Amino acid sequence: MIISVKDLRKVFTKERREVVALDGFDLEVLESEFVCLLGPSGCGKTTVLRIIAGLESKTSGQVLVHGKEVASSRPRVGMVFQEFALFPWRSSKKNVEFGLEVRHVPRDGRSKVADKYLDLVGLSGFAEAHPHELSGGMKQRVAIARALANEPEVLLMDEPFGSLDAQTRNLMQRELLRIWAATRKTVLFVTHSVDEAVFLADRIVVMTARPGKERESIEVLLPRPRDRTSPEFIAVRSRVLSELDEEFEKARARELSHSPEVKNNA
Amino acid sequence: MNAILKWFKKMPRSQWKLILLVASILLFIGVWYAVSWWTELRDPVQGSLVPPPDEVASSFYWLLSNKDRATGIYLFQHMFTSLERVFLGFALAFALALPSGLLMGRSWVAEGLARPIVEIFRPIPPLAWAPAFLIIFKIFWGPVAVVFLGVFFPILFNVMLGARSVDRTLIDAARTLGARRSDVFTKVVLPYTVPYLMTGVTVGLGIGWMCIVAAEFVSAEGGGLGYFILANSDFGYYPEMYAGMVLIGILSVLTTGLAGLFEREVYKRMGMD
Amino acid sequence: MARNLLLAAVVAVAAVVIVGAYAATVLMREDNGGSVNYLRMPPATMAASLSGGGIDGYIAWEPFVSEAIVGHTGEVLFWSEDIMPEHPCCVVAVSQDFLDQPNGPEVTKRFLKAHLEATQWMVDAMADTTSDEYALLKTLAMEFTTRNESVVEEALKHLEFRYAVDAAMLSGLETFVDMYIETNQTTLAAVQGRGYGSVEDLVVTYVNETYLEGAVSVAPASSPLTPVVRAGYLLGDLHQLAYYVAWNGRVLGGEQSLFQKYGVVVENASGAPYANGGVVMDNFAGGNVDIGYLGAPPALIKHITIGTKIVIVAQVNIEGSGLVVRSGSGIQDIEDLVNRTIATPGETSIQHLLLKIALDREGLDLVLKT
């Protein structure tokens, strides 16, 4: 077991008001497993990833990566963001080298590793290009290469393809599976798209509305490459959708009950 | 006729810009002549108080190889003195404003501590300090200190703004890649701030020139262009005075132009064209 | 590529210019053999600069000399009368435009009558330092210069107010113009270009005594005469105290000032008081000043160089400037000034000219501190 989260609770204090983002959240991810995290907006998916990555502190509970408590040692995880988060002043290659640079890997070694991962994501021809010269899909490939170049134990991906057009998105999903197959990294992937989750995941974890916890864990046993039009695919999709719909309803109901506040904010 | 019109229409934007530049310079010189003639006409006995461009140009030429009558040294010595002080004041301001700006932009403790002091000093025009600095920092460093103040705040505030607006996800990305606080500072915050820094530098240089001239009006070791202008004005050597003013204009265009080129180069190196 | 070349070229040219200028400037800096360094500085900051160590000495008008004496920061190396006895100092000048107005000459005479009486009152007050008038004079001097009693008292000892146009004044002005010609700061051709046959001709024409002579017979007026006089004068210059005395009601023991007594309406010209005589001349040229108090040399040089149309109508004071050196600087005579830095009120000021004359006699040059 590479990720083990038990009874996680996270409370944000926002303008003196407490927001319980996560409460009693449990999650276990196995080595080399591809897990998708689905849930209504604001249920705490991003928060889970950030806590696992050590970017955010937890309020209580236990978060282990490779058996080690996250709070005491920053785990070696790679994170890919929806906004790409590339350094605009660095070329693709220099972006990929960033993690190695801060770990003081010598120049030659850095260059070799960066070339390897740029090649893996199919961007060897764009090593010297700067982010503003790349398309959205290419940017996300650089970001993935950058995360992998650090040889992380886990790859955390927060809606990485959320801002891409449908075609690029499908292409990137296939690419990601190829890369995953080549590296056998453990992937924890947050998405809003049920279709994407069913296409990618070994297992889909559906979260409840806020405060988020695990509602259901659904194994996707379909062989890869998956056919989005196959009846089996559609069956899994329907199942996940219905689980989600209930949570959406709950979230909406709660929002309505808070409607005065909502109006105030609007 | 039509052919000429067509030729004009086909001309690329860059050529148009060149034509406009020449036209604007010619217009300026024309207006200058007109003003000069007008003041001459108004008072033929006293003569023009605004010497025409050619007279200024020939006095500029004369000053290249002759010691100035008002101060007894060469114009280029004045020029160098001013350049030296602008450079020193600028370098000091840069060296201090950059780290302070970064710190104030990234740490609320630093900002809370420094902001009130900065806000007290900021609204005081740097020129108001000229006499005080002359006494405190003496005749060489006094004017430099005025330039320092003039350059310091634009850089400080731009850098602070830049450091404060650093994209959060860039910092998060750096941290997940194993960057420590110091790495985040030097490899993320600093480069992110460079465009803001360059804006501050360009604005600061312009203010720096204004400051040095005005500070030299008060007093300054080795003269300087401000000193040169005032001394020549006292004697009524107006062509020389205007030549000094034109030289300041040229120098300040050159230095800000150089800063602009440098800025573009930095952007290109950083891939932020 | 082309842009890179351009950039390289610009940087290279800039580098050559800067390095070249630097090299030349540094080389020239060593070439200061038998000369004294000077630096223009506003007199009001001189005493503070002296005690701060920025300069080794300064030459200025009163009360800035006495300020250093009283404050024990400096000692007087010489007074201006040691260089040129009875040298003219400040003068009253009137713009030709003002004289060309219908009542211009008459108002000028009335103004001069007040100036004359004010000057006489000061001379009388100073003759008896136990008198009430002397006490009032000190008060007015303190107000005018914003300096304290001991500074003012010391300064008054070194002043001589004199309105009359006399031979010493005319020969002094001639010396000044000769000096400007000698140092190539103007030429005899320029003097002749203004319509004067010689320097002597310039001085006797430029100084017009008729208004002062006419002033003697001006009687107190029951009603003021226009035009209003816009007067220019220098900041904190004790030499020009006559202006403040004529303007002030307390001198006649009542509400009425000397200007009012003779029916002339005087107001400060916009921007007055000014920093130095050059600025007064600029304001004459710009039509902002009708009657002005200023040092004789700036009045002379700008009349020659740019033809500012004014005439000198009276004296204000003679002598009354001094060269101050820092206490303990070891400067005991003029030769000791070599390689020291002396502040002057500006290249066209009378003090600058006097310092130049004094050094000239010892074979020393006065060069800008670089």
Ligand SMILES: Nc1ncnc2c1ncn2[C@@H]1O[C@H](COP(=O)(O)OP(=O)(O)OP(=O)(O)O)[C@@H](O)[C@H]1O
């Ligand atoms: N830094 C913060 N300060 C205060 N509240 C926060 C903070 N970050 C998140 N929250 C709150 O915590 C809750 C969970 O946020 P989170 O971003 O983890 O949700 P999410 O599931 O990723 O939502 P989405 O699907 O919209 O991305 C939300 O209500 C959010 O407003």
Ligand SMILES: [Mg+2]
């Ligand atoms: Mg999120």
